[in-house]
Amino acid sequence: MQGTRLRGLLxxxxxxxxxxxxxxxxxxxSSRSVPQGTRVAGNGFPKVLIDQTGRRVVLPQKxxxxxxxxxxxxxxxxxxxxxxxxxGVTYLAVDERISNMPQEAAVxxxxxxxxxxxxISLQPDLxxxxxxxxxxxxxxxxxxxxxxxxxxxxxxxxxxxxxxRLIGQxxxxxxxxxxxxxxxxxxxxxxxxxxxxIGTRPRVLYWGSHGYTAGRMTSMDDLITYAxxxxxxxxxxxxxxxxxxxxxxxxxxxxxxxxxxxDQDGQRGIPAALMHPALQGTDAVQHxxxxxxxxxxxxxISQFIVDxxxxxxxxxxxxxxxxxxxx
Amino acid sequence: MKPQGVPAWASVxxxxxxxxxxxxxxxxxxxxxxxxxxxxxILLHQLHLTEEVTWTPMQTTIILxxxxxxxxxxxxxxxxxxxxxxxMQGIFQNPMADPGLLGVSSGAALGAVxxxxxxxxxxxxxxxxxxxxxxxxxxxxxxxxxxxxxxKTPVATLLLSGVAVSSLSxxxxxxxxxxxxxxxxxxxxxxxxxGLEASSxxxxxxxxxxxxxxxxxxLLFTRDLDILLCGEQRALxxxxxxxxCRMVLLTLATAVTAVVVSLSGTVGFVGLIxxxxxxxxxxxxxxxxxxxxxLGGALFLIxxxxxxxxxxxxxEVRLGIITAFVGVPFFLYLLRTHRRGLDPL
Amino acid sequence: MTVPPPADGIAVHTLTLQHIxxxxxxxxxxxxISLHVSSGxxxxxxxxxxxxxxxxxxxxAGLLPVSQGDVRLDGQPLSHLRRKAIARQLALxxxxxxxxxxxxxHDIVRMGRHPHRGxxxxxxxxxxxxxxxxxxxTGTAFLAQRLITEVSSGERQLxxxxxxxxxxxxxxxxxxxxxxxxxxxxxxxxxxxxxLAREGxxxxxxIHDLTMAVRCFPRLxxxxxxxxxxxxxxxxxxxxxxxxxxxxxxxxxYQDQEHGAPxxxxxx
Numbered sequence: 001m002q003g004t005r006l007r008g009l010l011x012x013x014x015x016x017x018x019x020x021x022x023x024x025x026x027x028x029x030s031s032r033s034v035p036q037g038t039r040v041a042g043n044g045f046p047k048v049l050i051d052q053t054g055r056r057v058v059l060p061q062k063x064x065x066x067x068x069x070x071x072x073x074x075x076x077x078x079x080x081x082x083x084x085x086x087x088g089v090t091y092l093a094v095d096e097r098i099s100n101m102p103q104e105a106a107v108x109x110x111x112x113x114x115x116x117x118x119x120i121s122l123q124p125d126l127x128x129x130x131x132x133x134x135x136x137x138x139x140x141x142x143x144x145x146x147x148x149x150x151x152x153x154x155x156x157x158x159x160x161x162x163x164x165r166l167i168g169q170x171x172x173x174x175x176x177x178x179x180x181x182x183x184x185x186x187x188x189x190x191x192x193x194x195x196x197x198i199g200t201r202p203r204v205l206y207w208g209s210h211g212y213t214a215g216r217m218t219s220m221d222d223l224i225t226y227a228x229x230x231x232x233x234x235x236x237x238x239x240x241x242x243x244x245x246x247x248x249x250x251x252x253x254x255x256x257x258x259x260x261x262x263d264q265d266g267q268r269g270i271p272a273a274l275m276h277p278a279l280q281g282t283d284a285v286q287h288x289x290x291x292x293x294x295x296x297x298x299x300x301i302s303q304f305i306v307d308x309x310x311x312x313x314x315x316x317x318x319x320x321x322x323x324x325x326x327x
Numbered sequence: 328m329k330p331q332g333v334p335a336w337a338s339v340x341x342x343x344x345x346x347x348x349x350x351x352x353x354x355x356x357x358x359x360x361x362x363x364x365x366x367x368x369i370l371l372h373q374l375h376l377t378e379e380v381t382w383t384p385m386q387t388t389i390i391l392x393x394x395x396x397x398x399x400x401x402x403x404x405x406x407x408x409x410x411x412x413x414x415m416q417g418i419f420q421n422p423m424a425d426p427g428l429l430g431v432s433s434g435a436a437l438g439a440v441x442x443x444x445x446x447x448x449x450x451x452x453x454x455x456x457x458x459x460x461x462x463x464x465x466x467x468x469x470x471x472x473x474x475x476x477x478x479k480t481p482v483a484t485l486l487l488s489g490v491a492v493s494s495l496s497x498x499x500x501x502x503x504x505x506x507x508x509x510x511x512x513x514x515x516x517x518x519x520x521x522g523l524e525a526s527s528x529x530x531x532x533x534x535x536x537x538x539x540x541x542x543x544x545x546l547l548f549t550r551d552l553d554i555l556l557c558g559e560q561r562a563l564x565x566x567x568x569x570x571x572c573r574m575v576l577l578t579l580a581t582a583v584t585a586v587v588v589s590l591s592g593t594v595g596f597v598g599l600i601x602x603x604x605x606x607x608x609x610x611x612x613x614x615x616x617x618x619x620x621x622l623g624g625a626l627f628l629i630x631x632x633x634x635x636x637x638x639x640x641x642x643e644v645r646l647g648i649i650t651a652f653v654g655v656p657f658f659l660y661l662l663r664t665h666r667r668g669l670d671p672l
Numbered sequence: 673m674t675v676p677p678p679a680d681g682i683a684v685h686t687l688t689l690q691h692i693x694x695x696x697x698x699x700x701x702x703x704x705i706s707l708h709v710s711s712g713x714x715x716x717x718x719x720x721x722x723x724x725x726x727x728x729x730x731x732x733a734g735l736l737p738v739s740q741g742d743v744r745l746d747g748q749p750l751s752h753l754r755r756k757a758i759a760r761q762l763a764l765x766x767x768x769x770x771x772x773x774x775x776x777x778h779d780i781v782r783m784g785r786h787p788h789r790g791x792x793x794x795x796x797x798x799x800x801x802x803x804x805x806x807x808x809x810t811g812t813a814f815l816a817q818r819l820i821t822e823v824s825s826g827e828r829q830l831x832x833x834x835x836x837x838x839x840x841x842x843x844x845x846x847x848x849x850x851x852x853x854x855x856x857x858x859x860x861x862x863x864x865x866x867x868l869a870r871e872g873x874x875x876x877x878x879i880h881d882l883t884m885a886v887r888c889f890p891r892l893x894x895x896x897x898x899x900x901x902x903x904x905x906x907x908x909x910x911x912x913x914x915x916x917x918x919x920x921x922x923x924x925x926y927q928d929q930e931h932g933a934p935x936x937x938x939x940x
Contacts, residue, residue, distance in 0.1 A: 013495065113641060113642070115358050115641060116389075116393045116524075116525070117357050117358045117359040117389050117393050117394070118358050118359055118641070120359075120385060120388050120389050120392075120393065121359040121385055121389060123385050134514065134517075134525050135448060135451075135452045135455070136452055136455075136525035136526075136527065136529075136530070137524070137525040139452050139525075139527055139529065140392070140393065140525050140526075140527045143392055143527050143528065143529075144388045144389075144392040144393065145388065145392075243505060243506075420772070420773075547791055547792070548791075550783075550786060550789070553775070553779070553783060554783050554786060556771070556773045556775075557769075557771050557773075557775075557780075557783070558769070558770075558771070560735060560766065561766075561769065561771075563734075563735055563755060564733060564735065564759060564762075564763065564764045565759055565783055565784065565786050565787065565835075565839070566755045566756035566757075566758065566759030566760070566786055566787035567755065567786065568754075568755045568756075610774060610775075610776070611773040611774055611775055612775065612779055
């Protein structure tokens, strides 16, 4: 290739690479602004649901044919509404490995997946979805005339409580909702009092499958913090989920390593995935403080996140919490 | 069999009929069982051919809002990809060319991945296909720009540029993948393997004008494509402005591919195998091959989507996996039994 | 030898080259070539290997960009004409053509009608008649349904000639048209070219076989090292001295007693 052609080619590639890099950096700023989920207006019924595009849908009366398409809303609804009003929950809700209410879910007549046909065929009067489902799927359900409630924020305990209140408002169970939230806050308060005398926060790293950890602005971050630990990933400035190599974990030198498993009970010990020779040098491995906790506690963004906090606190502080404690 | 003896209109009519039948069958099958007669009745009612209503509104919604757009999308995506593939194979004089040669698929994938990881896909439903479309067009433009100098675009250079840009896009895509959140990764991988499960009338409205326009104009160039196959020199002496023809055809094929890929994700093999299979059956003449490729591609993808839906009920298999598993063995079989028109290669 | 007057009612077209210079890979291949061809002429271009004969033909056909000079068709420079317009008047039969796709012979010949067909027009009966006639005249009608990938190289030559004829050109350019043909077909093609010239077509052919060139082509252009060395009636152009000078071969002329035609003999 002649000189000028080659130069032009290299220039084009460099320009393209730079362009994408700039776009990518812009990404880390814009993705911080999370759009709103559905909002609710009105006391009593009818209520108005306003989705993120401003579209308004009227909910004329208390919904009695509710379908939930996400596990989080499964758990919240199972706690808030009478079983007769709940028509469908996800097939995950009866899976003991990942659901916190498998028995309660078992009596719900239908188990759904993200299948538009199935959901439409149930003829629900209210459908709960989350923004992590495909946008087109949500639009399709809207086009089919269903009333949707979409919630988007779920990365902290505060957001979980907010969502529970929203759901309670939509289904007309404000009283039960307040009770549930109050109970959650009470438990967290109690835990905080028990943790206060301990003083120190162990350095905790969550290191899950394929080497993923959770930094700031994740539910895991709240779990660790409320359980009286220091989220190393957040300390190191990571935001959202990020991938860490064994070498990086060694450099961070956590005192506790936590990961999730689908077994029924968490067990103490070193799971196979963590048997990386590099990790032998970490405080956590040397003191045998590597734990697996049932995933259903770690991935939940329903009221059971509080259970997760309590389980994690027990793991982190054990007998230090003292006898007679709730744990 | 003497395929060349079958007149073009006959093969088109046959395929259209087959397409209609398969389309209706695809409408009747889904995760919710609706009796076949009901499906037919609903369709007839839409055409105002019956007045009696023996079904529930819910069934109508499923048929008309969920299944119908999905089957239409399968037809448009399959037809568009197959037609683009046939055009590419003609322009590059190589039966192994496919629509992604100019980097359209990888560019679209990169655009889609960007939209997802920037969080834009969540904000508006048009963001994902919009970015994918722009990504596909941008990649193709870069490829074309790199390969053109002095007003000439040699085919070999075009090919190499396409390979280079595709690899680069794929590298960027992988890089972004490794930096993305868990939930986004799932969505990205789903998109990369192709799927039509959330197809709605929005998608149909976006795709139809581009595909129809592309098909119509491309069909005006069938003779030019035939002559291009005979070599650059032959084309020039027969009065075909090879450079201009290639540019027009490539632009159209690129636009059609970009639009289709941006809405369905990357579905492989259709653009490569369908025109290739059909060339073995109907010969290389483009006035027959192009319409037949479109219809054949539509048919193929409707069937593939049907299989994807029913194979492991109630889950769905990714469309790209089905097209690979179905397309390759059939193609190998055809290669063995019909060796006409391929020999010197 | 004077140009035979064209048959009544046929217009005279001209193909002129003026001071053509062509360069490739930093080598001057054609040097200051000027030529004039009219309808009805039958011309052979001869010369050593590498003299530039094929290149000259491609330049005349407008396929190669010249650094200097121009080619004019009826006074119009080729660069001012659209491809299709050129293709309606000029047809080129290449030395070798490989078509790797299984088109039917009939379709290949029909491609020659492309310059005359608008984009939106479908094939007319007139087109079909021309195609049929082109195949009949070249003796390829019996191959119509066969695939181009299945015929012999000689048959392919004839088929492409039919394609060129289907273009209904005023000027037919041929690059070694008899190279792959057996004697019967060689004779057939030469007679065909002579007939076409009589009917008004301007025929320019690159010929390797000097004997055939002298016998069958009234006008010869001798090319040596990119320049026109001789241009005129064949027997005057190809004198024994010229042959010795250009081809470095001592040739001899014999007279065919029966037909009176000159026979060229070379020592081998």
